[in-house]
Amino acid sequence: MAEKIATRDAYGKALVALGAKNKDVVVLDADLSKSTKTAKFGETYPERFFQMGIAEQDLMSTAAGLATVGKIPFASTFAIFATGRAFEQIRNSIAYPHLNVKVAATHAGITVGEDGGSHQSIEDIALMRVLPGMTVIVPADGPEAEQAVYAAAEHDGPVYLRFGRGGVPVIHGADYQFKIGKAEVLRDGGDVAIIACGVMVEAALAAADMLAAEGIAARVINMATVKPLDEGAVKAAATQVGAIVTAEEHSVIGGLGAAVAEYVVGNCPVPVEMVGVQDVFGQSGNPAELLKEYGLTAADIVAAAKRAVERKKQ
Amino acid sequence: MLTCENEKELALRARNMRCHIIRMLEAAGSGHTGGSLSIVEIMALLYFKHMNIRPQEPRWPDRDRFVLSKGHAAPGLYAALCEAGFFPEDELKTLRKLGTRLQGHPDCKKVPGIDMSTGSLGQGLSAANGMALGLRLSGKAARVYTTLGDGESEEGQIWEAAMTAVHYKLDNLTAFLDHNGLQIDGDVTKVKSMLNPGARFQAFGWNVLYADGHNLRQLDAAIELAKQTKGVPTMIIAKTIKGKGVSFAEDKAEWHGVAPKADEAVQAIEEIMAGGCK
Numbered sequence: 001m002a003e004k005i006a007t008r009d010a011y012g013k014a015l016v017a018l019g020a021k022n023k024d025v026v027v028l029d030a031d032l033s034k035s036t037k038t039a040k041f042g043e044t045y046p047e048r049f050f051q052m053g054i055a056e057q058d059l060m061s062t063a064a065g066l067a068t069v070g071k072i073p074f075a076s077t078f079a080i081f082a083t084g085r086a087f088e089q090i091r092n093s094i095a096y097p098h099l100n101v102k103v104a105a106t107h108a109g110i111t112v113g114e115d116g117g118s119h120q121s122i123e124d125i126a127l128m129r130v131l132p133g134m135t136v137i138v139p140a141d142g143p144e145a146e147q148a149v150y151a152a153a154e155h156d157g158p159v160y161l162r163f164g165r166g167g168v169p170v171i172h173g174a175d176y177q178f179k180i181g182k183a184e185v186l187r188d189g190g191d192v193a194i195i196a197c198g199v200m201v202e203a204a205l206a207a208a209d210m211l212a213a214e215g216i217a218a219r220v221i222n223m224a225t226v227k228p229l230d231e232g233a234v235k236a237a238a239t240q241v242g243a244i245v246t247a248e249e250h251s252v253i254g255g256l257g258a259a260v261a262e263y264v265v266g267n268c269p270v271p272v273e274m275v276g277v278q279d280v281f282g283q284s285g286n287p288a289e290l291l292k293e294y295g296l297t298a299a300d301i302v303a304a305a306k307r308a309v310e311r312k313k314q
Numbered sequence: 315m316l317t318c319e320n321e322k323e324l325a326l327r328a329r330n331m332r333c334h335i336i337r338m339l340e341a342a343g344s345g346h347t348g349g350s351l352s353i354v355e356i357m358a359l360l361y362f363k364h365m366n367i368r369p370q371e372p373r374w375p376d377r378d379r380f381v382l383s384k385g386h387a388a389p390g391l392y393a394a395l396c397e398a399g400f401f402p403e404d405e406l407k408t409l410r411k412l413g414t415r416l417q418g419h420p421d422c423k424k425v426p427g428i429d430m431s432t433g434s435l436g437q438g439l440s441a442a443n444g445m446a447l448g449l450r451l452s453g454k455a456a457r458v459y460t461t462l463g464d465g466e467s468e469e470g471q472i473w474e475a476a477m478t479a480v481h482y483k484l485d486n487l488t489a490f491l492d493h494n495g496l497q498i499d500g501d502v503t504k505v506k507s508m509l510n511p512g513a514r515f516q517a518f519g520w521n522v523l524y525a526d527g528h529n530l531r532q533l534d535a536a537i538e539l540a541k542q543t544k545g546v547p548t549m550i551i552a553k554t555i556k557g558k559g560v561s562f563a564e565d566k567a568e569w570h571g572v573a574p575k576a577d578e579a580v581q582a583i584e585e586i587m588a589g590g591c592k
Binding site for chain 2: 026047048050052053055057058060061062063064065066067068069070071073088089092093096097098
C-alpha cells in the first residue's frame, strides 16, 4: 500500500518552506488554520500571518489589498466558503484587477465526508474556471500539491489551489516537476484516454489496471491544471486515442469534464464520457462510501471507458 | 493648520473638480452625479495637501494609497487625478465610452494613480486594510486613505473590515464616511436604519472624528488629528450634501445615478463658478 498524504498537509508544509525562501509571502486564514494547515506558517512567521476570523469576504479583499503593495498572499479557508461565500470578492477584488493572490482552499469535494452536503464543495472548479485570468490547479497527491504551491508563488496573477481533506496515495516521486498548464501522461494506451484531476487520478490508474485485464489499453492523463487547460494533451488524446473519459471529484457541470468537452467539441470531436457528481448535492457519510454513492470509483471509470470505447466504434 | 493661501488653492481645486465632474458626466450621458459632488472637498484635501504622491511616477512604491470604496463616485476620483496631472484633461470626455481607461467604476489596471479597482460596494475598506497591513510589514511610512458611502455601510463586509482594522491597530489608515444621508432608494435611515454611523464605528473601536465634509478647515484638522492618532484606525464622519454645489441636484436621491443634460450642465457650471450653494 502506497504512502498516503493529504494534499492540505502538503500545502501546510510547502508554505513553511516557501516562507523561508520568499519574504513577500504572507498567509491569511479565516479561523480554520488548524484544518487548512496554515497554522504552522503562522507559528513560524507570526508577523506574516493574518488571522481574519470568520469573515471570508474580508479575507479575500484584504488579500487583494496586500497584493497591491507587493505581497504574495495565500488566502485559505474551506473551498465551499472561499469560492462560494466570497465568490464576488474573488471576482471583483482579485480576478478583475488580476492581483497576485493565491486562493488556497482545502476540504474540497465530497471526501470532506461526514460534515455533509453543506460543506462539500462540488462547484468550486466551475466558479473559479469561469473567471478570466484565473489559474486553477487541482493536485493529485502530496508531492504535486507541494510543487503546485511553489509554482503558484512564482506565477504572477491569481491562482486557485484546490486541496482535499483526506490522505491520498502518493503517485509522484521526489523528482517530479509540476508545471502550470502542463498535463502529465502517467500511462499510455491507445483504446481510451482517461483525463483526471485530484483524488480521481489514483482511481484512474486503478481503472486502467482493471481495463488492461479486459484487454483495453487506457492512456491516463493527470490534468492538474484545469485552467489554462493543456489543449495539446487533450488534442493528442482525441486524435491518437479517439475516446475520452474525464474524472473529477466535482460536479460534471463546469469542471474538468466540461473544460475538456468544450475544447473537444470545437476542435477534435470524439466521444467524451464524464465521471463526476451528477448535478446533485452530497450528504454525510465516510469518504469511501460517498465516492461509491456518487459514482466516483475506479469501477465507475471502467464503465465510462467501456461506453466511450463503444461509442468510438459507432 | 490650513493657511488662507492653502484654503484658497484647495477651494479653487474643488471648484475645478466640480466643473470636471459635470462636464465628464454630461459627455458620458450617464453616471453618478450626487455622490461624486459630495466627496470633492475630501478628494481636494487628500490629493492637493495630504497624500504623498508622484503623478509622474504613479507606481512609486512609497506613495500614500487611496481606495474609493464607494467606486460609483469615480468621476470625483478622475477629477482629482486629472487635476493632479495623472492624465490629460481631454481624456475626461471619454468617461464610460468604449475603449476608455475611465471605466464606469475605477480600474487600477487602466488608470495611472488608481490604487485599487472598486465598484462593488463593501470591498474597499478590506482592500485598504490589506494595503495598510502590507505597507507596515514592509516598514514603509506610507498612509492609506479610503472613502466609504453611508449607504455602502449597509454591506456586512464593511463591519468585518471594521473589526480587522481595529484588531490589527491600523493607525496608518484613515477612512472617510461620505455621510450625505441618501442612497438610491432614498434616505439612508429609511432604507436600512443607518442611524448614527459614528457611534457604530466607535463601538467597533475606531477613533471617530466628525467634520463638515465641505469645510476644508474642519476636514484638514480631522486628517491631521488622524495622522497623530496611534494604535487605532480613524474614521472621519464627513457630513456632506449629495450633489453639493448644484442647486437642482443638492440633497436629492434621484440625482444618485443620473448625469446632467446639456442645459443642466450649463446651469451647474454657472452655479459652481459663482460658488453659490447652500
